[in-house]
Structure formats: C-alpha cells, structure tokens
Amino acid sequence: MSIKTAVIGAGVMGKCHLDQLIQMDDVEVAALVDPHEPATRAAAEKYHISATYGDIEAMLTDIHPEYVVVASPVRYHAVQAIAAFNAGAHVLVEKPLCMSMEEAAAIKAAAIKAGRLFTMGFQMxxxxxxxxxxxxxxxxxxxxxxxxxxxxxxxxxxxxxxxxxxxxxxxxxxxxxxxxxxxxxxxxxxxxxxxxxxxxxxxxxxxxxxxxxxxxxxxxxxxxxxxxxxxxxxxxxxxxxxxxxxxxxxxxxxxxxxxxxxxxxxxxxxxxxxxxxxxxxxxxxxxxxxxxxxDQTRLEHEEFIAAIQGHGKPMVSFREALNxxxxxxxxxxxxxxxxxxxx
Ligand SMILES: NC(=O)c1ccc[n+]([C@@H]2O[C@H](COP(=O)([O-])OP(=O)(O)OC[C@H]3O[C@@H](n4cnc5c(N)ncnc54)[C@H](O)[C@@H]3O)[C@@H](O)[C@H]2O)c1
Known part of the structure; x- marks a missing residue:
C-alpha cells in the first residue's frame, strides 16, 4: 500500500522533496499546499499533483494524508506540524525546526499525543x-x-x-x-x-x-x-x-x-x-x-517511510532536534x- 503524502511549500525545498517523492513506488503525492498560487500551479503541473490548497487545514480535512512534509518558511513550521500531527499524520519538518524552544516543545507534545512519528530535513x-x-x-x-x-x-x-x-x-x-x-x-x-x-x-x-x-x-x-x-x-x-x-x-x-x-x-x-x-x-x-x-533526500524519505511501516526508528530523535x-x-x-x- 502506498503512503498518502502531502507536501507543504512549493519553493526550492518543497520541489527538492517532490523530485524524490514522485519517483518512489510506495508513495502517492496526494496534495500540495502553498498560498502562492502561481508556484502551486506550476509545481502541481510539473509533478502531476491533482489536489492543491492554499492552506493546510482544508487539505488535512479533505485528504487525510499519512505523511506530511513541512517545507514552508520557518515561521509556519510549528503550527503546520502540530496541525498535521493532530490530523493523524507522521511529519518531516524542514530545518530549522521552528521559531522558539516553546514551539519546539509544542511540536513534540503534539507528536506524542497523536502517537505519530517525527523526523527533520537533516539530510547530511x-x-x-x-x-x-x-x-x-x-x-x-x-x-x-x-x-x-x-x-x-x-x-x-x-x-x-x-x-x-x-x-x-x-x-x-x-x-x-x-x-x-x-x-x-x-x-x-x-x-x-x-x-x-x-x-x-x-x-x-x-x-x-x-x-x-x-x-x-x-x-x-x-x-x-x-x-x-x-x-x-x-x-x-x-x-x-x-x-x-x-x-x-x-x-x-x-x-x-x-x-x-x-x-x-x-x-x-x-x-x-x-x-x-x-x-x-x-x-x-x-x-x-x-x-x-x-540521493540523501531520497534516503531520508525511504528511511522515514520504513519507520512509519514499522521498520527501524526515524533518523532524527526529538532529543537531538531539540538540543x-x-x-x-x-x-x-x-x-x-x-x-x-x-x-
Ligand atoms: N534541507 C535543506 O537542504 C534545505 C534547503 C533549503 C531550504 N530548506 C528549508 O526549507 C524551508 C523552505 O525553504 P525554501 O528554500 O523552499 O524557501 P522558498 O522561499 O523557496 O519556498 C517557500 C515556499 O513556501 C510557500 N509558503 C509561504 N507561506 C506558506 C504557508 N503558510 N504554507 C505553505 N507554504 C507557504 C511560499 O509561497 C514558497 O513557495 C525552510 O525551512 C528552509 O530553511 C532546507
């Protein structure tokens, strides 16, 4: 069964993730979220994504993704990662994690409450x-x-x-x-x-x-x-x-x-x-x-998806990310x- 995936942000890094995700057999890129309409339209066309949204909440309600990749500007990371966890998704957050230690703690609390997995875009x-x-x-x-x-x-x-x-x-x-x-x-x-x-x-x-x-x-x-x-x-x-x-x-x-x-x-x-x-x-x-x-970005997704499927742990722990x-x-x-x- 393929993993229903949504990407948040259609900029440089969102497209870098999409380049890899669309090539993976066990991934279905089901939605793209970006309020900048021309960017969303161009990326949706290029990567053949049928569902596009200007905001994450509507996407989560309609699509129910299992995996969400947060590649928007940093100020949105916490609110979007928390919304995705609350909707039952596993989440990869791009670096840097968020705007403050308080937001970092809130992301961790949301993941624990939802019982979902977390990793970060630290592909080195x-x-x-x-x-x-x-x-x-x-x-x-x-x-x-x-x-x-x-x-x-x-x-x-x-x-x-x-x-x-x-x-x-x-x-x-x-x-x-x-x-x-x-x-x-x-x-x-x-x-x-x-x-x-x-x-x-x-x-x-x-x-x-x-x-x-x-x-x-x-x-x-x-x-x-x-x-x-x-x-x-x-x-x-x-x-x-x-x-x-x-x-x-x-x-x-x-x-x-x-x-x-x-x-x-x-x-x-x-x-x-x-x-x-x-x-x-x-x-x-x-x-x-x-x-x-x-290749590192591809492996980042392969390893996280394997963890979602019960094989191994996510590469980045909350302890490491928060430190x-x-x-x-x-x-x-x-x-x-x-x-x-x-x-
Ligand atoms: N891991 C890496 O190697 C790497 C490299 C570059 C950037 N990044 C990170 O990726 C994130 C995005 O950076 P970028 O270079 O793609 O920036 P970018 O400016 O190229 O793209 C950001 C995109 O997010 C969209 N956006 C703005 N507000 C949004 C919202 N509320 N919801 C969804 N999308 C929104 C913008 O319209 C834009 O298309 C940042 O956190 C950045 O630090 C990581």
Whole structure:
C-alpha cells in the first residue's frame, strides 16, 4: 500500500522533496499546499499533483494524508506540524525546526499525543561517508573527544528568496539557515552530548558594506538577521565546540565543514576522514563513499517511510532536534544579552 503524502511549500525545498517523492513506488503525492498560487500551479503541473490548497487545514480535512512534509518558511513550521500531527499524520519538518524552544516543545507534545512519528530535513545524516565516520566514533576509535569545530556559510553570497533575510520569518540568518546542517551532522556524529551553555557574538556585515552583494528579493534596510556568528558551547561531558558562520566570507576552498578532536586523533568532514596518532606517525583513513544531496533526500524519505511501516526508528530523535535548536536559540540569546547563557 502506498503512503498518502502531502507536501507543504512549493519553493526550492518543497520541489527538492517532490523530485524524490514522485519517483518512489510506495508513495502517492496526494496534495500540495502553498498560498502562492502561481508556484502551486506550476509545481502541481510539473509533478502531476491533482489536489492543491492554499492552506493546510482544508487539505488535512479533505485528504487525510499519512505523511506530511513541512517545507514552508520557518515561521509556519510549528503550527503546520502540530496541525498535521493532530490530523493523524507522521511529519518531516524542514530545518530549522521552528521559531522558539516553546514551539519546539509544542511540536513534540503534539507528536506524542497523536502517537505519530517525527523526523527533520537533516539530510547530511544520510551521507554514507558521515555514517561511516559516526560508526568509527561510536566504536571509540578516536578516543575521548575534547573539542569540535563547525563552520559554514557562503563566499559573498546571501541566500535566495523572500524570507531568509528577515528575522520574523526565519528566526535568524547564517546559523539557522546554513550552519544548522553541519552543526546537526557533527552533533549526531558526536553521539548527542548534553549541551550545558553557550556564549556567542553575531554581526551584520551586509548593511555596512559599500557594495553589498544582494541576491534576495528585498533591500539592505530590510535585513534583520546575522550574516556572521561565532559561539563557544560547553557540554556536560566536559567537551567544547566552536561554531562559526559567515554568509559573506572571502574566497576560501572550505566554506562548510567540521573537525573532531579526540585523544587518539582527529576526524574531518571534507571527504570524511580521520588522522590517528599512534605516537610515532599519523595514520590517515578515508571514508570514501560519497552521496549527493538528491540521493540523501531520497534516503531520508525511504528511511522515514520504513519507520512509519514499522521498520527501524526515524533518523532524527526529538532529543537531538531539540538540543540542536537549544544550541542555536541559546546562541542568539547569548549574543543579544552579551553574556554566556546556561541551559
Ligand atoms: N534541507 C535543506 O537542504 C534545505 C534547503 C533549503 C531550504 N530548506 C528549508 O526549507 C524551508 C523552505 O525553504 P525554501 O528554500 O523552499 O524557501 P522558498 O522561499 O523557496 O519556498 C517557500 C515556499 O513556501 C510557500 N509558503 C509561504 N507561506 C506558506 C504557508 N503558510 N504554507 C505553505 N507554504 C507557504 C511560499 O509561497 C514558497 O513557495 C525552510 O525551512 C528552509 O530553511 C532546507
């Protein structure tokens, strides 16, 4: 029996999900929801979806989907995910999860009350090389991890679209839109240690530049999110993490990545590999298998649908999702208050 599925949002990410979902034998894409009529019509035509809606409630009442993919702007994630759970669907929510920790707790409560499954659009977790790296760490081969570093951004490039530069629509800038991917992957590979505190600074460089590189639908004076951020996170296990994000970085060959420092060596994300120190020499070890973004999105759906059908667990747990969100919202609170935030 195919899984009756509805996609919310017909933008860049909604279409990325549809590209994969329509190819899957056990999925029927039954509805598409987006209030922007031209976007909905064009996507419905392209993906042969007969039922389109401008709002989620009418869709849930008519279609009763078993699986809902929330790929709308962040400010709608909580209300839509909760509505979908209340209607009995299993839900994948795109990153970042929602606008606040209160909303995150409400999403979790709705899923538990409905007895339905949850996952998130963190498809770096479906990268085979990172999975091999995660297993390597879980086996203790890097020794005790005492520090990690994660960074992400773009080379002089703001993200596309109408929302990402506005805090009231997107929660934040480079951290929640871009760094969130390698941050989540690193956090998961580390085995999800409990965060204790965060201390951060953020900066908005765009509106201070003589020739700001704008490739979004808006003007410089509408920008209310950070394009640079730096943070230091302490974990209960005594380890630390440094986080850096920059949408306006100068040319570099490594705009996104992470490093893991352990007592026995170091793990890296770019062509995932480790360098083990045996006292005399460094022994490199590569995790060669690579996976593309589209394949990772496909695997994300395959794994979640398998969990819906009773095979295995969803890839992202509420504990992990809420802790990643806690680190990011704590980062913004710390930057605003000018001091360390203790959880
Ligand atoms: N996992 C990833 O790799 C990845 C990549 C890009 C974006 N995203 C996430 O996906 C989400 C959407 O981003 P995007 O890049 O597709 O943005 P986008 O601007 O391209 O598309 C958003 C779409 O949502 C529609 N929309 C607005 N209000 C809505 C509502 N109330 N209900 C339903 N649809 C509504 C808009 O009309 C638009 O078509 C965001 O949370 C973003 O962070 C994830």
């Amino acid at each position: 977790r479906q990268h085979r090389g990172y999975r091999a790296l995660a297993e390597f760490l879980a086996e203790g081969k890097l020794g005790q991890v005492y520090h990690s570093r994660v960074w992400g951004g773009h080379v002089m490039n703001y993200p596309w679209g109408r929302y990402f530069h506005k805090k009231e629509e997107s929660l934040g800038g480079v951290v929640v839109a871009t760094v969130v991917h390698p941050l989540d992957a690193l956090y998961w590979i580390l085995g999800a240690p409990e965060p204790m505190s965060v201390s951060a600074s953020v900066f908005c460089k765009l509106n201070k530049m003589p020739n700001p590189p704008i490739n979004f639908e808006g003007t410089v004076d509408e920008v209310s999110v950070e394009d640079f951020a730096h943070a230091h996170v302490r974990f209960v296990d005594g380890s630390s993490m440094s986080i850096e994000g920059n949408w306006l970085m100068h040319p570099t060959q490594r705009s996104m990545g992470f490093e893991i420092h352990g007592l026995l060596g170091m793990g890296r994300s770019i062509t995932p590999h480790v360098e083990l120190e045996d006292g005399k020499e460094i022994i490199p070890h590569e995790f060669k298998e690579q996976t593309g973004w589209g 990643v969100h806690k680190i990011m919202t704590g980062l913004y609170d710390s930057a605003e208050q000018g001091c360390e935030v203790v959880f």
